[in-house]
Structure formats: structure tokens, C-alpha cells
Amino acid sequence: MTTAALLCLFALIAIILLLGEPLFVLIGAIAIYCLMASGVLARFDLLSTAIVGETRGLADNPILLAIPLFVVAGALMTEGDIARRLIEFAKSLFGFIPGGLAVAAVFACIFFAAISGSSPVTVIAIGSVMYPALIQDRYPDRFANGLVTTAGSLGILIPPSIPMIVYAIVEPTQFADPPGYDLKATGVEALFIAGVWPGMLIGLALGGYAIFVGARQKVPRIAFSGRAVVKTFLDGFWALMMPVIILGGIWTGLFSPTQAAAVSVIYAFIVEFFIHKSIKLDKIPEVLSECAVLIGTLLVVMALALGFNRYLELAQIPEAAVELIKSWDMNIFVFLIILNVLLLIVGCVMDIISAILILVPLLSAIGVGLGVHPVHLAIIFIVNLEIGYLTPPVGLNLFVSSTLFKKSIGEVARAVVPFLGLMVMCLMVITYVPGISLLPVALLNTENVTHSGVGTPESPACAPESVCRTIHLDKVPFFFPEHAGDLRTHPERTGDGEETPKVGSELDSLMDEVEADKKGGGSELDALMDEVEAEQKDKDKERDKPTRKPASELDALMDEVEAEQKAKAEEKPEEAPPAPPAPDAGTQPPDAP
DSSP states (O other), rough: OHHHHHHHHHHHHHHHEEEEEEEEHHHHHHHHHHHHHHTTOOOOOHHHHHHHHHHHHHHHHGGGGHHHHHHHHHHHHHHHTHHHHHHHHHHHHHTTTTTHHHHHHHHHHHHHHHHHHHHEEEEEEEHHHHHHHHHHHOHHHHHHHHHHHHHHHGTTSSSHHHHHHHHHHHOOOOOOOTOOOOOOOOOOHHHHHHTTTHHHHHHHHHHHHHHHHHHOEEEEOOOOOOHHHHHHHTTHHHHHHHHHHHHHHHHHHHHHHHHHHHHHHHHHIIIIISSSSOSSSGGHHHHHHHHHHHHHHHHHHHHHHHHHHHHHHHHHHHHHHHHHHHHHOHHHHHHHHHHHHHHHHHHHHHHHHHHHHHHHHHHHHHHHHHHHHHHHHHHHHHHHHHHHTTTTTHHHHHHHHHHHHTTOHHHOOOOOOOHHHHHHHHHHHHHHHHHHHHHHHHHHEEEEEEEEOOOOOOOOSTTTTTTEEEEOGGGOOSOOHHHHHHGGGGGGSSSSSSSOOSSSSSSHHHHHHHHHHHTOOOOTTHHHHHHHHHHHHHHHHHHHHOOOOOOOHHHHHHHHHHHHHHHHHHHHHOOOOOOOOOOOTTTOOOTTT
């Protein structure tokens, strides 16, 4: 694209922003202009076909159906009485510790986020109840405001999460394992499982800070009562079981994420309409209509963003970005620092769905080329953009809290500053310790688990009459693999689409398999050892050929040399003896008569 074309693009963006047009208009205008101005699709009929084709392909994606279903399930549960039940159970469970009510607020946000899948909805449902209660218990107003605003953002990290589903749709590598990993992760279910431990880490950090503030402010506590815990647990049992059923079904493979979304709708309707009886039948059409507006807006943005991604693909922008990063001689740690800074800035000016749709196709290829696993990269994306919910000028949770608690944007922004520091610290841990995200996925993958059968006395790792279950954690580096971090060491991942030979020999691979079987007690150990020995003998023979001939071949050559020498001797004529010198004239020999 020429300099003049770039200037025109910036002018187009400025005009659309000044006119106050919606986001999908901006994204669509950028996509159409880039496709035509760059010459990738100069004809308008091809342009329209490309965008319509991307929209059609989006509609054919089965995982897309999970988005409206999870939205409807969350709306049904939010409309009911579930928030109050979760809060009462959390208060009875944590109320006796310092800052117990604040810890209960964090716990309630985590569970409600697992039900609704939406950060702003979590702030509204939990914050509307917990914020007045925290103020009444003499917590500082700024602390109470910042706590519920920040804890509500866990809605996009705790599964089921709408941004995770969108990420899985646009992820270009399909979560293929880079060198050094063997997860065999598949689809959005891997993202759902990968988000659990990072979400718990952030929840623990927020809960720890709440305990610190509660002890410092000497807020009143609630006496612990086992009877109250049991009563509130039974009261909120059906609400607490929803995330268990969804994640448990995905974890065990009982149903796919799309099927889990359908199950969640049916479960939410049965619980709220027949068990809790907190929603009337005439209220359901209103709930569905609100969901339809939200889903329609989301699908329009996704379709137009995929049109822009089509331009990136046709213009080979991701490949050019990979080559640029290679020229900078950048390692994995520097790349992740730059990525975090970039995503934090993007989160300040763009909503999470648009940021995922536009940036993931471009940055995923670079991250995978440097040795970052796609699942880990997805969690880094989502945590960064989760922080974006709390940063001006477009932090959505800031506007929700400002309206709900009748505070100015500036007051809410100042209230979340201490919590932003905690979340950035958690982000650093999640970024540089990939095992926090990847280990649960490895446990989910049955190919990383060996069932060695009933224990025997010969197998000390297994108790007699018990079933051994060995998880191959060596396939999941808790930190980055030692050879990760440089594109030059992974030529097969340089983005040019061509596979190149990998470093190492087949013998090394077999030896690695042997070591793995030694750890797992596999039955194929002897066969692998035979293969290793046979290959080693072959390699020795090949190595010895240039320096030493076999004895049989040497004897044959010697026989040929001797035969040639004999043949030459037979063919050569015999030489006559030399004639005696002739006597002088007049001289007779002594014996002459």
C-alpha cells in the first residue's frame, strides 16, 4: 500500500470517528478500503464475494452456536434469584475471617462469572448487592467500589467465556503444538480448561488483598456456623452445580462446548422456572429479545472483522510480520514484554471482541514461531484485555460501575488502581509460567495419561489391586522449553509454509520414547530397544565402510590381482640367451685342430 493510500486510510478513520459511527461501520470501512486500495481485490464483485463468503463460513462454524446459547443461559440465570443465593453462601463460608465479606464478594463474582460468562453482567448482579453491604460493614468506599468492579472482570477468564469462543474461531494455527510441546489441544474446550487456574490465581490475589484491608480496617466479622453453611449451600445448590456440570462435562468428554451451551440453557430454564420459581413465563420473551440484540451486534462485528482478516491473509501481512521479527533477532521473553504492553494499550482503546478479531491472526503466528504455545498465548491475550475492562477511556466495567454506583469515571478509575497493580503482577506470572495455563489442558488430554492396569508386586509405583494412572508431565514444560525463544532455531515455524528437516536423528527420537516408556512402565520397551540396537549396528556399518573393507571382499580383490599377474606372465614371450662374442680373424680357439 502506497503512502498516499495510507494517508487516505487515516483520513477515513478520522472521519468515521468524528461522525460517531458504530464500531462495525469503522471495521467494515477499513476492511473494504484495504482490500481495494492494496489491489488484493480490485474488482467490487470479488470484494463483496469475499466478505459474504467469510460471513457464510462463520455461520457454518459449529462452535459459533455456543455464543448465543451461553448468552441466553446467562441471561436466564441473571434474571432469577441466583446472585442472592451465591452471596449468602459465600458470606456464611468466609464471613468469620478478616475481610470475610470482601472475600465473599470475590467468591461470588467468580461463581457468577462461571454462570453468566459476562464481565459487565457480573458487576451489575453481584455489585448491586455487595457494594451496599461492604459500605454498611465500614469498608472504605473506594475499596468497595474497586473490588466489585475488578472482581467482575473475571467473567471473561472463568469459563464459559464468550471471548474464548471468539478466539477459538479466529485462531489461525488451530492450537497446533510448537516444538517442545506435546499437548494435542483441541478447540475451545482447551481454552475453557486453561482459564481455570489463571482465574483462580487472580481470585486468590484479590482475596488476599481483601483480607489485608479487612484486618487493617478491623471490620466486623460474622461468627462461623456450620448449620448456616449447610443451609445456604442447599439453598444455592442448583446454582453452584451449573459450572460443575458444564466444566465437568467438557473435562470428561461427555459433551462438546456447543452441546454444553445447549445443556446450560435447559438447566438454567429448569432451575429458575421450576425449582427457584424466580422467573415468570411472560418474562422469557423479553429476555430472549435482549439477547438477540446483543448477539446480532456481536455477529455483525465478527463478520466484518473476518473480512479485514481476509485482507491480512491475502496481503501476507502475518508472514511479513514474522520476517520483521526475525530481522530484529528477538527472543521469546522480549517478545512477551512487547506483547503485554501492546495489548494493555489496545485494551484501553478497543473492546475485547474487536481486539481479538483483529490482532489474533497477526500476532499468533509470531508467538508460535517463537515457541509460545497457542493456548498459553490465548490466555495471555484474554488476561491483558481483561485488564482493559478497567482502564479508560473505553473500559466497559468503569462505565458500568459509574452508572450503577452513581460515581464519576475518574472516581471509579482511581478506585481500581490498587487492583490493577495486583492483576498486572498476576499477568506477569501467567505470562512467564506457561504451566499455569497448560498443565490443566495436559491433564484433560487422555493421550498424556497411561492406565497401566491393576498393580502388581513387580510394579512398586502401584499399590496391589489398584489401577495405576501415570500422567506424563514431561510432555508439558512448566516453564518454556530450553530451545524455545528464537525463530532461527525453528526453521519449520518461520511462517513461510514450508516444512524443513528437524534437528536430531531418528535414533534420538527412539531413545526419547524408550525413556518415556521407562517412566510409564510401557510394554513396548523391549521392541523399542531392539530397534535402537539394530539401528545402531546399521549406523556402525555405514560409518566403517569408507575406512575398512570386509575380509571377504579383500580376499576377492587379492585373488583378482594374482590372476591378472599370472595371465600377464603366460602371455609374455621367452627371451633368447645372449650370443657369444665372435672370435677375431686369424685366431683359432685353443681346442681347434
